[in-house]
Amino acid sequence: MKNNTYVEELNKKDAKALAEELTSAKKELFNLRFQKATNQLDNTARITTVRKNIARIQTVLTQKTKVAE
Known part of the structure; x- marks a missing residue:
């Protein structure tokens, strides 16, 4: 259910x-990977x-770019 609302929010936004x-x-993913490498990451599920x-x-x-074409 939570994912569906996230996708709906994404659909409402423009391409920019x-x-x-x-x-x-x-950037967040990079930071999480860096924390994992230095053993500072508590919640490893956040990466997924x-x-x-x-x-x-x-x-x-x-999807938005294909509709625009």
């Missing part, structure tokens, strides 16, 4: 906002969540 969110998610969110954002971006 999605690109910004994608950039911030990738962020990776799936990145995939969701990219999917919505692709």
Whole structure:
């Protein structure tokens, strides 16, 4: 249920906002990987969540670009 609401929120955003969110998610993923490498990461499941969110954002971006064409 929580994922469905997240995807609905993504669908409401425009391409520019999605690109910004994608950039911030990738930065967060980098930071999480860095914390994992230095044994500072407490919640390792967060990496999986962020990776799936990145995939969701990219999917919505692709859908929006195909509709625009």
